Structures are given as structure tokens and as C-alpha cells.
Amino acid sequence: MAASVKPGDAVGSVLGTERDLDATVTAVLAVGGGFAFATGAGQLVLASVKLDDANIVEAHDGAILSAAIMDGGRVLTGGDDGRVVMLTNGTAEALWTSPQRRWVDHVAAGHDGVIAWTSGKTAFVRGGGAGAEIKDLELPGAAGGLAFAPKSKRLAVSHYGGVTVWALDEDTTQVFDWKGSHLEVLWSPDERYLVTAMQEGAMHGWRTSDGSDFAMRGYPGKPRSMSFSRKGDWLATSGAFETVIWPFAGQGPMGQAPEQLARRTHMVTAVGYRPLNPYVATGYDDGVVLLARQEDRRELMVRRTGKAPVTGVAWAADGKRLAYGTEDGIAGIVDFSAVDGKR
Amino acid sequence: MTAPQFPSTPEPAGPTPERQIPVTVLTGYLGAGKTTLLNRILSETHGKRYAVIVNEFGEIGIDNDLVVASDEEIYEMNNGCICCTVRGDLIRVLSGLLKRKGKFDGILVETTGLADPAPVAQTFFADDDVKAKTRLDAIVTVVDAKHLALRLEDSREAEEQIAFADVILLNKIDLVPKDELAKVEAMIRAINPYAKLHRTTRSEIGLAEVFDRNAFDIKRLETIEVDRSHDHGHDHGHGEHEHGPECSPDCGHDHHHHAHDHGHDHGHAADGHTPPRHDFPARLRHDFPARLRHDFPARLRHDAAIRSISLSSLHPMEPEKLLKWLQDVTAGQGQNILRLKGIFDMKDDPERFVVQGVHMQIEADHQRAWAPGETRWSRLVFIGRHLDDAALEAGFRACVAD
Numbered sequence: 234m235a236a237s238v239k240p241g242d243a244v245g246s247v248l249g250t251e252r253d254l255d256a257t258v259t260a261v262l263a264v265g266g267g268f269a270f271a272t273g274a275g276q277l278v279l280a281s282v283k284l285d286d287a288n289i290v291e292a293h294d295g296a297i298l299s300a301a302i303m304d305g306g307r308v309l310t311g312g313d314d315g316r317v318v319m320l321t322n323g324t325a326e327a328l329w330t331s332p333q334r335r336w337v338d339h340v341a342a343g344h345d346g347v348i349a350w351t352s353g354k355t356a357f358v359r360g361g362g363a364g365a366e367i368k369d370l371e372l373p374g375a376a377g378g379l380a381f382a383p384k385s386k387r388l389a390v391s392h393y394g395g396v397t398v399w400a401l402d403e404d405t406t407q408v409f410d411w412k413g414s415h416l417e418v419l420w421s422p423d424e425r426y427l428v429t430a431m432q433e434g435a436m437h438g439w440r441t442s443d444g445s446d447f448a449m450r451g452y453p454g455k456p457r458s459m460s461f462s463r464k465g466d467w468l469a470t471s472g473a474f475e476t477v478i479w480p481f482a483g484q485g486p487m488g489q490a491p492e493q494l495a496r497r498t499h500m501v502t503a504v505g506y507r508p509l510n511p512y513v514a515t516g517y518d519d520g521v522v523l524l525a526r527q528e529d530r531r532e533l534m535v536r537r538t539g540k541a542p543v544t545g546v547a548w549a550a551d552g553k554r555l556a557y558g559t560e561d562g563i564a565g566i567v568d569f570s571a572v573d574g575k576r
Numbered sequence: 577m578t579a580p581q582f583p584s585t586p587e588p589a590g591p592t593p594e595r596q597i598p599v600t601v602l603t604g605y606l607g608a609g610k611t612t613l614l615n616r617i618l619s620e621t622h623g624k625r626y627a628v629i630v631n632e633f634g635e636i637g638i639d640n641d642l643v644v645a646s647d648e649e650i651y652e653m654n655n656g657c658i659c660c661t662v663r664g665d666l667i668r669v670l671s672g673l674l675k676r677k678g679k680f681d682g683i684l685v686e687t688t689g690l691a692d693p694a695p696v697a698q699t700f701f702a703d704d705d706v707k708a709k710t711r712l713d714a715i716v717t718v719v720d721a722k723h724l725a726l727r728l729e730d731s732r733e734a735e736e737q738i739a740f741a742d743v744i745l746l747n748k749i750d751l752v753p754k755d756e757l758a759k760v761e762a763m764i765r766a767i768n769p770y771a772k773l774h775r776t777t778r779s780e781i782g783l784a785e786v787f788d789r790n791a792f793d794i795k796r797l798e799t800i801e802v803d804r805s806h807d808h809g810h811d812h813g814h815g816e817h818e819h820g821p822e823c824s825p826d827c828g829h830d831h832h833h834h835a836h837d838h839g840h841d842h843g844h845a846a847d848g849h850t851p852p853r854h855d856f857p858a859r860l861r862h863d864f865p866a867r868l869r870h871d872f873p874a875r876l877r878h879d880a881a882i883r884s885i886s887l888s889s890l891h892p893m894e895p896e897k898l899l900k901w902l903q904d905v906t907a908g909q910g911q912n913i914l915r916l917k918g919i920f921d922m923k924d925d926p927e928r929f930v931v932q933g934v935h936m937q938i939e940a941d942h943q944r945a946w947a948p949g950e951t952r953w954s955r956l957v958f959i960g961r962h963l964d965d966a967a968l969e970a971g972f973r974a975c976v977a978d
Contacts, residue, residue, distance in 0.1 A: 254850055256677035276678035296675040309860055313644075313672055335645060336672060353647060373647055393664055414651045414664050432664070432703070433653055454704060 246534035247524075249555070249567030252284035258558025259297050261545035265306035268547060268556040269320075270564045277308060277320055282554075284564055292318045292325045297449075299379075301342040309348055315384070317350050329357070339376055343385030344411035347401075351376035358401060370399055370406065378418035378429065391415035391429045396410045396439070398427070409439040411446055417457060421481055422465035430456040436470060440485065447487045449479055454500050457483030458545070460513070462506045467527070469494075469513045471501040476515050476525065495525035495532060502542045509552035516543025522557050522565070535567050587758040596711040599670070599683045600787055601696050603737040604718030605727050606689035609747040613718060613779035613786075619642070622783055627673050629666070631688050642680070643809030646667055647736060650695050653702055660936060661695040661828060662702045674709050679701035680946075682787050683710065690733050693717075693740040694914070694935055697931060700792070703936035714789035717741035717771075721752045724740075724760050728873040738764055739882045739914045741771040750777045754976050763872055767882045768959055770800055770917070794930040794941055800886075800917050800957050836943070880961050882914065887972045888955040892923040898975040902931060902938060905971065912963065918956035923977040 256274035263269075265308040267281035275293035277300070279570055280286070293312030300310045300401065308320040315331035317340060331337065331352050346361025357371045374393035388399045396411035396418055414432035421428070428438040434454050436449035449470075456472030466482035475496035479486040495501070495515045503516035504524075515531045520539015525532045536543075541561035548555055553570045592614035601708070604610040617626060629641045666685065673683065687696060693715055700712035717737045720727070729842040738744065743766060751756055764773065774781055774788075897919065906913060913935060920929040931940040946952050956972065 257675045259675050271676040272677070296672065296677070298672055298675065313676065333645060336669075338668065338672070373667065375647065377668075393649060412652075432667070434653065 242446065246537070247567055247569060247572050248535065248537070249557075249565045250284055251563050251565040252278075252280075252287065253563045254278055254558075254564050255473060256562050257296075257560050258544050258562060258564055259313070260300035260304065261547040261558040261564075262300055262308065263547045263549050263556070263557050264302050264308055264498060266549070268549070268554075268566060269300065269302075269308050270556070270558050271300040271310060272361060272562070273297070273311060275314070277310065277325070278564060279308075279323070279558075280566060281563070282566065282568070283501070284566060288323055290320060290323060292445075298336060298338055298550070299340045301340050301348075303348065309340045309342050309350075309493070311340040311350050311352075312536050313337075315352070316346075333394040339379035340390070341379045341381050344347040344387075345382035345385070347381070347385055349379060349388050352391075356388070356397075356399065358388060358399070361554060368401075368404070370397070372397060377414060380418045380420055382420045383422055384424065385404075387424075388576050389418045390421060391418035391428055392527050396429060398425055398441075403506065409441075409444060409446065411437050411439075411448075413437075416455070417459060418558040419459045419461065419468075421468075422461055425465075426485060427483060428457060428459065428468060430470070430472070434472065436479070447485070449486060458503045458505075460503075460504050460506045463508055463512055467492075467506070469504040469506055471504050471516075474498065474500060475512050476501050476504050478513070492527065494527060494530060495523050496523070500542075502545045503544060503557070504553070505546040505548055506509065507548055507552045507555075508550060514525050514548065514555050514557070516546050516557055516559075518542040520559055520561075520563070522546065522555075522567075524555070536565060539563065591753045596709060597674070597683055598788055598790075599682055599700070599710050600694060600789075601685045601715045602715050602718070603687045603693050603715060603740070604689065604745075605720065605723075605731060605737065606751075607690070607723070608645065608718040608744070609776075609779040610686060610689070610718050613745070613781070614684070615785075616639065616779060617783065618683065618831055619828065620783075624783070624787075625678075626787075627680045627683045629669055629685045631686065632975070642675070648691060659700060660698060662699040663695045663823055666699050667703050667706055670710055687892060688875035690731075692733060692736050694736070696923045697792075697934040698937055699741065699937065701915075701934065712792040713787065714742040714791035715740050716745065716786050718745045718747050718762065719760075719777075721746050721748050721757060721760050722724045724763060725873050728876060729761065735767060735876075735882050736914065738767045741768055742789060743786060744768070744771045744773045745776045745779060745781055747771060747776045750791045761873070763876060765877055767884075769884050769886075770957060770959075793940055794932050796941065796942055797917065797919060797930045797932065800903045800919060801953055813913045817824040839863060853975070873920065882959060882961055883958055883963065885963050885965055885968055885971075886955065886957045887969060888953060889921075889972070889976050890951075890953045892921045892925075892952070892963065893954050893975050894977040895929070896927065898922070899940065901971050901975050902940070906933060906936050906938050909963075910962075913958055913960040915959045916957065918954070920954040920956075921952040 248342045253271050256272040258270050259273055260271040270278040273296040274318045275295055276287045277290045277292045278432045279288045292310050293314050297310045297312050297315040300482055313336045315334040316327050317329040317337055318325050319328050335352045337352050338348050342348050348359045354375050357367055359365050359367045370393050376390050378391040390397050393414050395408055400409045415429040416524045417430045419428050426438055433453040439446045452472040454472040458471035460469045468481055470477045475493040478492040480489050499517040499519045500517050501515055505514040513525050515525055522536035523532045524535050541559050544558050544560050546557045555567045557565045629644050629646050646669045649665040650661050653660040878916045916933045918931040922929045926945050927942040930943045
């Protein structure tokens with residue numbers, strides 16, 4: 234892409250098409266060639282390019298609390314109806330139901346069909362094979378986040394007091410502890426690091442090889458959204474009045490200062506690294522979405538205004554299109570292919 | 577190892593908030609009648625939608641998708657504040673409920689019978705998302721009239737649940753003779769003089785008495801309701817009673833009795849309507865000194881008994897001094913201060929200034945202009961343990977503007 238993107242000039246904005254889904258967008262995912270939006274009304278809205286032609290599937294009787302993409306374009310969701318649902322070719326099928334009707338707070342999907350979910354203080358894993366059994370693991374506290382390691386051999390579950398890493402083949406666990414409440418959890422693409430977003434305005438990280446840990450502090454809000462750059466050398470985070478980007482190349486962020494990008498007077502609520510190059514899609518608590526280039530901090534306006542916070546952003550695998558969702562139910566898709574083509 | 581902090585500008589310029597959903601916290605010792613009240617709220621036709629967060633589905637007789645089960649999880653906040661604990665599960669469940677399509681008229685949180693209400697209340701101070709979308713409306717405590725004395729003997733939690741209450745249902749009154757009921761009410765008032773108290777049978781109460789009380793909304797704090805039906809007011813307002821505040825509340829000296837005599841002149845005025853006639857020094861009221869607690873359960877006679885202190889002044893306060901003093905008091909003694917509420921007349925300020933707090937968490941704001949003809953005065957109530965009356969009064973008095 235050419236280096237001519239400036240805020241305010243003619244090519245300074247690329248706006249998308251939008252649709253009002255009439256319920257909070259709780260997750261935005263890239264799936265197949267398109268996107269999936271999960272809502273607080275239990276719907277999965279599947280759109281390829283045009284939101285008007287989206288396929289709407291009733292997946293849950295209540296809010297979808299979490300969603301993940303499986304191999305082959307399937308979508309996995311967990312809801313406050315206590316169910317885990319898999320969507321295959323537009324058909325929703327319940328895979329599991331909580332016997333106590335407890336919420337399914339988090340879901341995650343690995344390779345080859347392996348899936349995981351949490352309900353209260355229990356984590357569950359189901360292998361990918363036909364008739365695969367469900368294994369469960371009791372946690373020291375309710376799960377705050379759930380993530381498969383990129384190779385899908387390990388599952389990280391965050392909770393109060395740290396992260397439990399479950400080695401699935403060995404069925405052993407290892408705890409990376411740090412005082413406080415850990416919410417979302419994420420692995421670096423090379424599995425060298427585990428990071429969590431904490432309740433008290435901080436991030437925490439561990440080097441998985443030796444368990445050494447580091448605090449990344451100073452957020453005025455909760456850093457709920459995290460995204461690694463494709464190579465894993467940068468971690469972009471929300472929870473401040475700019476996107477805060479920690480360096481993970483080399484020896485990691487220990488002793489290093491973060492970079493700051495896309496500063497505004499509004500809180501960043503959603504971040505997503507573009508798969509092609511270090512551009513960060515950034516959503517704010519006033520509904521604005523920007524695309525900011527890390528190299529020279531130039532910004533491209535993607536959504537000029539809104540009424541409620543952006544709840545999620547997601548890039549298509551080829552980086553050509555970006556989707557976003559908001560708390561007041563707006564789903565948007567932005568197509569950058571025309572812009573890319575011109576430059 | 578710690579990565580360096582990065583600078584950040586706290587400019588909270590968020591979008592206009594939607595209406596905050598009121599959250600009512602329902603506490604009460606085991607067997608007091610909480611579940612009966614819950615089932616009434618869920619089964620009666622009242623045209624309102626309430627989401628209910630419970631610990632166990634088992635006790636709730638109604639299958640309702642607005643009922644959510646949640647295990648109480650107490651989290652310490654890593655913010656250097658030793659008593660700042662929150663209900664981590666509540667943060668999660670409330671944010672989950674807010675994702676649902678179709679809003680609620682309110683959310684009811686049932687605590688376990690053995691719960692300390694502080695972490696629930698502090699959740700509404702400590703979490704930004706919870707604070708933005710919901711508001712703590714009131715803590716409602718159901719008390720078993722027949723067994724209260726026994727409960728107070730063996731349970732610190734029963735005492736705390738009363739201390740934190742904005743509304744108290746004194747339940748099962750049909751099982752207790754009248755004179756005993758008066759004594760039970762006196763025990764409650766010794767712990768908490770300002771909660772609204774209702775006598776009930778089988779938890780029968782109008783829902784308007786439970787929901788939308790705005791007890792935690794400082795913008796709506798019009799009066800500090802101190803129930804004085806059992807007041808043995810001990811005003812040390814006159815200069816000649818200088819010795820009063822120096823005595824411990826349990827000293828039992830007969831100046832209490834003396835004060836009681838002239839206390840009647842003004843002691844029965846409902847707070848907020850008629851200011852005290854005494855102006856300076858600040859008025860100090862020991863609620864239920866030891867002398868009057870002789871037939872109470874041991875817990876209420878103990879040094880660590882929860883009790884309250886009311887302070888007031890007709891002279892305006894010095895804002896900087898007062899705020900610093902409140903910060904110092906809550907930082908230093910926050911563990912012992914369960915709740916505080918205050919309405920202040922600040923010097924050169926046309927608006928009422930209001931404060932409320934739970935342990936070390938305090939919230940303060942301008943509220944509204946003093947109305948024409950309204951008597952401007954300041955009043956402050958602490959409920960807590962080991963409260964140093966003399967020090968609190970002296971500290972308060974030092975904040976009066978010159």
C-alpha cells in the first residue's frame with residue numbers, strides 16, 4: 234500500500250456498509266470469505282460482502298456470550314442459555330447443554346475440530362474425532378478467558394489468581410500465577426508468551442518456557458481487546474485513550490516501553506492487527522473506527538461517528554476487508570480492495 | 577519484572593450513558609425469609625421485568641430464564657486498598673446480562689446467608705463497566721424477628737448485613753410478642769439508625785418499598801433518614817459538655833443521661849427537615865451507649881459492636897479541609913467504617929455537596945442548588961466498628977470554615 238494515507242484528505246476515509254442488528258453485537262469473526270456477527274439476541278448473522286443479504290441463524294435462546302471460528306468455516310458459540318452450539322453450513326446444532334443451566338461464558342476452537350468451552354468454574358474439551366469424549370477440568374475460580382495455543386496441543390484458561398494451562402495429550406496442568414483477576418487470555422503466535430487482560434487496568438504476561446512474568450501497567454480502563462501482529466512481534470491492546478502496542482520481538486516487553494497509536498479523547502475498546510501489514514483497526518467507545526498505520530502513525534477513518542462503543546473488529550484472512558460491531562447493534566463491513574488497488 | 581508505565585491522559589469523554597439499570601441487593605441470614613421474598617417477586621404480577629442473580633437454583637421454585645445462578649467469588653482488587661474486595665462473579669454476570677436483548681426494569685442480587693455485603697457494594701464503586709451501566713439502588717436485609725438475638729450472638733455477618741442495609745424487613749413478626757419485638761427493633765437501631773424498617777409477616781411487602789429506592793444515588797440523597805423512634809439522643813452540643821466527646825461511648829457516665837433530658841428538645845426531628853438548634857461545636861450523637869445495651873446480645877455490648885455516629889454543623893464547611901479529612905479518615909479507618917453518608921453546606925458554594933461511601937471507597941459530588949428558604953447545614957453519619965467518637969468529632973469540627 235502506498236504511503237499516502239492522511240487523515241482528512243480525499244483518501245483519508247474508506248467507509249463501509251452497515252446494518253442495524255437490533256441487539257448488541259457480542260462477537261465479530263472472519264469466517265470463510267465473509268464475516269459472522271454474534272448478537273445479544275442469540276443470532277448469528279453471516280455476511281459475505283453485503284450485509285443486506287446476510288443469512289441470520291437463531292443459535293441461542295438468549296445472548297451469545299462467546300464465539301469462535303472452527304476449521305472449515307464452522308462457527309462455535311456459547312450462550313446464556315447454557316448451550317454450546319456449532320453452526321455448519323447455516324445449520325445450528327447444540328453440542329452440549331449445562332445440566333444446571335449455567336451460562337457458557339467462553340468457547341474456543343483449535344485445529345482438526347478440537348473445541349473447548351467453560352461454564353462457571355469448569356473447562357471442557359472435546360476432541361475432533363467422531364464420538365470424541367468430553368473431558369473436563371475444575372478450575373480454582375470461574376474462567377475469565379479461554380484460548381487454544383496455536384498448535385492446539387494446550388489450552389489456556391484464565392481465572393482469579395492466574396492462568397491454568399492444560400496439556401491435552403498428557404492431561405496435565407501447569408499454573409502461571411499472578412495475584413488478581415485475569416480476564417481475556419491470548420497466546421503469542423509462536424507460543425513463547427501467554428498474556429492476560431486484567432480486571433484492574435493492567436496486562437500480565439508470562440514466558441511459557443520458564444514461567445518468568447511481567448506486568449504491563451498504566452491503563453485507565455480495562456484492556457479487554459488484544460491482538461498480535463502476524464509475526465507476533467507486536468501486541469496491540471485496548472483500554473487506553475490510544476492503542477497501546479507492546480514489543481514482543483527478541484527478549485519481549487520486559488523493560489521496554491510500549492508504542493502508542495491512534496490517540497483520541499475516547500477510550501479504545503477494540504483492536505485488530507491487519508494480517509497483511511502492521512495496520513491496526515481501532516474501535517472506540519464512541520463508535521468511531523480508525524485504521525492506523527504503526528510505521529508513521531497515519532490514520533484512515535473507517536467509521537466517522539456512532540452512539541455506542543465498538544465491541545469487536547475482525548479482518549478477513551486476506552486483509553482486504555474489515556468488519557466491526559457495536560454495543561448498540563450496528564454491524565459494518567469495510568472493503569479496502571479498491572483503495573489498495575489504486576495505490 | 578515490570579515494564580515501564582506509559583503516560584495516558586484520563587479524559588473520560590464517553591458517549592451519553594443510557595439509563596443505568598438499578599440493582600437491588602438482597603441479604604439476610606439463613607432462614608430469615610429471603611427466598612420467600614424472592615419467590616414473591618418472581619411470581620407476583622407486577623408488570624416489571626427483574627433479572628435475579630442467585631447462588632442456588634434449588635431454592636427458587638420458579639423456572640424463569642431471568643434467573644441466573646452465580647457462585648460468589650470474592651476478588652481482592654490489586655489497587656493497594658487492603659479492604660477493597662469485589663464480587664468478581666457479579667462483574668461477569670452483570671456485563672453478560674447487559675448484552676441481552678430486551679432491558680430489565682431492575683436486577684436483584686441475592687447473597688448467601690453468610691455473606692458480608694461489602695464486596696457486593698464495592699463492586700459498584702470499583703468496576704467501570706458496572707458503574708457505567710448499572711447503579712446500586714439499595715441493600716435490602718431480611719431479618720428474622722424471632723431469632724435475631726441468637727443470630728447476633730453467633731454471627732458477625734448478621735450484624736454486618738444489618739449495618740449495610742438501606743431497607744430492613746423485620747420478618748416473622750407474628751412469631752414474636754410485642755415487647756420482644758420492640759427489643760429486637762432496638763437492637764437493629766443500635767447497629768443501623770438510618771435504614772428504613774418494615775415489619776413484615778412471610779416477607780409480605782409492597783415491591784415499591786424494595787425497588788427503586790435510590791439509596792445509593794448521591795444525586796438523590798435528599799435526607800439522611802435517621803430513625804429516632806428509639807432515640808436516646810445524647811447531644812453534647814452545649815459548650816459546658818466539653819467533656820462529652822472525650823468519653824468513650826461505653827463509659828456510661830451520667831452525662832449521657834443528662835444529655836438525654838435536653839436532647840428531647842430537638843432529638844426527634846427527622847434528619848433533613850429540621851436542623852439542630854445547636855450550631856457549634858458539631859453535634860455528636862452516640863447511638864445506644866453501653867448503658868442502654870445491657871440486655872442486648874453480647875455482640876452488641878462488645879467493644880467491636882457496630883454502631884453509628886452522627887455529626888452536624890450549621891456553619892459552612894471548608895471544602896478542601898473536609899475532602900482531605902474524609903480521604904484521610906477512610907484511608908486510615910476504612911476497614912472499620914462500613915458505611916458513611918453526608919450532605920454538606922460548603923463555604924461560598926450555592927450547591928449541596930453530597931458524599932457516600934463503603935469502607936475505603938467514597939463517592940462525592942455536587943448535587944443541586946440549595947433551595948430558597950432551605951436551611952443550609954451539614955450532616956454526616958458513620959456506621960462502623962471501633963469508631964473514635966472524639967477524634968471524628970474533632971476532625972469534623974476542624975473542617976468548619978473560619
